[in-house]
Amino acid sequence: MSEIKGTLYGVGIGPGDPELLTLKAHRIITSVPVIAYPTMENGKVLARAIVADFIRSDQIELPMPLPFSVERSSQPYYDLAAENIAQHLTAGRDVAVLCEGDPMLYGSFMYIFNRLSHSFATEVIPGISSTFASAAMLGAPLTYRNDVLSIMPATLDAEILSDRLAGSDSAIIIKLGRHFAKVKQVLIDLNLIDRALYIERVTMSNQVIKAISTVDPTAVPYWAIILIPSQTKPS
Known part of the structure; x- marks a missing residue:
């Protein structure tokens, strides 16, 4: 009997105002056991801050350090983030990856999607760009x-x-x-x-x-x- 894998969610959380979060995005964020989000080189975690009021203390948080400077290659950072997310998915835990704006419009989630969607069930929740x-x-x-x-x-x-x-x-x-x-x-x-x-x-x-x-x-x-x-x- 094959193990049940978790589902990967790319969740668009809008441009910044928490009230612009869609009902579906809110449902996913408040129900999954694992929430992943990008962190900037200066330590800021804007995506998490937008939905901070909806994250429960019993949820697993998975920061994804990503470079925002063009001088640095982002490939190894996305590789590591995808690897960490895959471990939870393989263990049967659903993971919501927070993405400011819309996940498929200049979104950081696209790079996670390209690495994992062929191996795990994946759903993208659009957001306001x-x-x-x-x-x-x-x-x-x-x-x-x-x-x-x-x-x-x-x-x-x-x-x-x-x-x-x-x-x-x-x-x-x-x-x-x-x-x-x-x-x-x-x-x-x-x-x-x-x-x-x-x-x-x-x-x-x-x-x-x-x-x-x-x-x-x-x-x-x-x-x-x-x-x-x-x-x-x-x-």
Whole structure:
């Protein structure tokens, strides 16, 4: 008789406001025996903080240290995280991997999914992405009718960013951080700077919305977004 393996859940927990957690995500988080979540190099555990009020003391917590700097390879970190999660799944324990935003949109869970979904039953619970929450917080409609929306990381080279932005009706630029100055210059060159909107830490208690002209390039966090809304005139 074969042993019963646990189920792997990739749980989207939204952009930061706990009230944006879906009912299904809440059910999974409060019912599984093991909860895994990424931890940053500076020790911060943002994903856990979002759902901290829902985690029980009898649940097993499994931190996953992950590098957020492009200079460091993330492969060994994801390999180790997947190995640790697999041990619990093999023992028959369900594991919920917390993922800020949506698990399948620039989500850290995708790398766990690629390593384990072929060996264990896996379910992905969608979440509200910060990219789309930013439009709501800024009060800026993203698309009308046949508009083309582009989502791109600020880590791209300036030339690539320029090419992608030039062909989009509306755009969302994520992962700003130290790339803000480069992105701002691209927007100026494309005459998009007047349309661009800036927001930090979408829906979190310390959310900030400010004019791009007032942003200090040396103080832009990783969790900052520039949104270029649609120019299409609604009927």
